[in-house]
Amino acid sequence: MSETYHPPLATSRKSAGLPTARLGTWWVVASEVVIFGGLVVSFVMYRMRHGEIWADQASHTKLYAGALNTFVLLTSSYFAVCAHKAAEVGDGKKAANLLVRTILLGGVFLCVKAYEYTSEILAGYGPKADLFWSFYYTATGLHGFHVVAGMVIMGFVAKDAAKGKFLHRVECIGIYWHFVDIVWIFLFPLFYIASGL
């Protein structure tokens, strides 16, 4: 079916003045925001209730690993922006190249995360150790899942972009990747920095 598939005319219309793909991506982001929003708000409510105990638990998260990961993700976003810029001028090869760098940095992020998980669990802070850790693994796990999803999709986009096809998708996956970044920007202070509250 995919060989006979032609996008309908509806796809190319722009009544709202925005390209359809970008508009759709923004709605995806909007629906994701509330998913993480629900999780983060639940965490904050519990955190306020359990103040001292959770502050103690939070001090066991690896601040430096988290900071490194923040740096890695932000850098990857920089490459995503550069890829978008290259795609705008029609340079698919360069865009694909930059997207691959983004993917690699996503991989670095996951490696650091894996190291963190392993050492936390070995130190006795598994998902069932305390409710704080349940939240930690749920939130960072859900975020990690989004990182993996973003990397996979970006792989497909980069493959097409290298052939000069579907260059508008570079921007869309960039929007999604920035969103994944921003989620981390919220999770990092909540779980790593705010241990003294």
Next chain:
Amino acid sequence: MTEASEDESQKHAQEKQSSHKCSKLRSWLFSTDHKVIAFQYIITGMLMAVIGGYMAYVFRMQLAFPGEEVPGFGWVSPGNYNALVTNHGTIMIFWVAMPILLAGFGNFLIPLMIGCDDMVFPRLNRLSFQIFFISALVIIASLHVAGGGFGGAWTAYPPLSTNPDYNLTPLGAVLWVVAVALEFVAFLIGGINFVTTTMNARAPGMGMMRIPLVVWMIVIASILFMVSVGPLIAGAVMLLSDQLAGTAFYDPTNGGDPLLWQHLFWFFGHPEVYVVLLPAMGVVAEIIPVFARKKFFGYKAALYVTIATGVLSFFVWAHHQFVSGIDPRMAHLFTVTTLLISVPIAELCFLFIATLFGGSIEFRTPMLWAIAFLVEFLLGGVTGIYLGSSGSDIYFHDTYFVVAHFHYTFFPIAIIGMFAGITHWFPKAFGRHLNEKWGKIHFWGTIIPFNFIFIPMFFLGLGGQHRRIFDYRHFPELALNDLQDLRILATVATCVLIAFQIPFVINFFRSMRKGKEAGENPWNATTLEWSTSSPPPHGNWETLPTVHRGPYEYGIPEVKEDYLPQHIETPQTSNG
């Protein structure tokens, strides 16, 4: 015609020529055509309605004739009873109301009403249905696993839902959460598609204030769903990990709080009522001007009150939790917002009545359903006032008064709204009319028993009959004969209602092949879907239409006919 639209029509012709080269069944099953996907949603929804209806029949029989074998099911155990009640609620809301009203009508109507050839993301649309279909299989499977289907009520409050020692369904409960979560994903994808399509793929001339109300309402409902379901998805992830990994998000002995689930659930659960209500309201808003031959009274007002309802619906959720031990000050606040939300909805009903006023009303089957919606939903809304006030809710909470109340809202939404839409757009979908006589028999055979089911329940609730009780003989003050008579009345009415669905099914399938030919515009309606052939071809139009006016132009003095379709250029050249 502008240059852009000429270019468009060329591309449109090209797109239509690229025919699918697969077998017929295969191409139907895997079609990306929005109309086919709409049928798939509606058919799946109606099959699920059969399952949900069967469940209602079984547990109603158990309540009326406790301890006796139910014909067609056998002896009902308490576990069975819980699973039946739980899954009746879940299926009717998530697998009947949502797919038919939101996804089914949304898919069928949005591209046809805004004048484009398909959804903007047709393959995502197909994916959305496929995920939905899998979720339906999962919920059916959950009824047949060891331990039986989940029996912790459709609200799935912890600890009942998290602890297998309490719910006795270690697999059923997990599968229930998985099915619901999959269903959410399907409707998120579908909703994104609806909103993007309506924003971006409108026909030239289709300004914001020319979009038919049903499209507006489906879009607003999709946005409500998108915004409200997120926290519950997060909540479902936590529930799953409580069930499977043994975490303690909802377990107070280890620092969690079961109230968190209630907040997350109802933060979604209340807007969800409006997610299914708004499309049904939209269907009624389309039908009333057509059969009253009158312009919709207060199009903009209807739009604004719909938006107001949507916004307000996010601030009423805790009225489900008045007896959960929430702060009385918070209960006050939520009483006020709950009573407030009845204002825009009442306004909408008044607009419908104002549209009817002075029109030349024709009581065809769709119109009967539309008016029945108004009347029955009014009862549901008015009884909601008692439940929304925290003081009286303490007495009514978890009695059959609540059951009767929300069935008086959900039945008009899901069943009456569905039949209104199906009878109204059947000629468009299949090119043939439904049989009027059998349609009316089905109508009265549904509406009259419906009232006989749920009016007794109001009295049962006032009599103190608590919900979710398997056998009232164990409660001496509830086992009295006068209460039991009302239960039997409701059960008999349930059976009558179910029996009267048979004429509809026969009528539906007979009329599909043998009904009277309908032609392009059998109702002399004005919106765009009536400007193409019935059924619309793949790609919907030969040349995509251009829009020249609002959706409800009836009785304009300058034109000969009493209606002026949206796509006709000037009144002078109008030839109907």
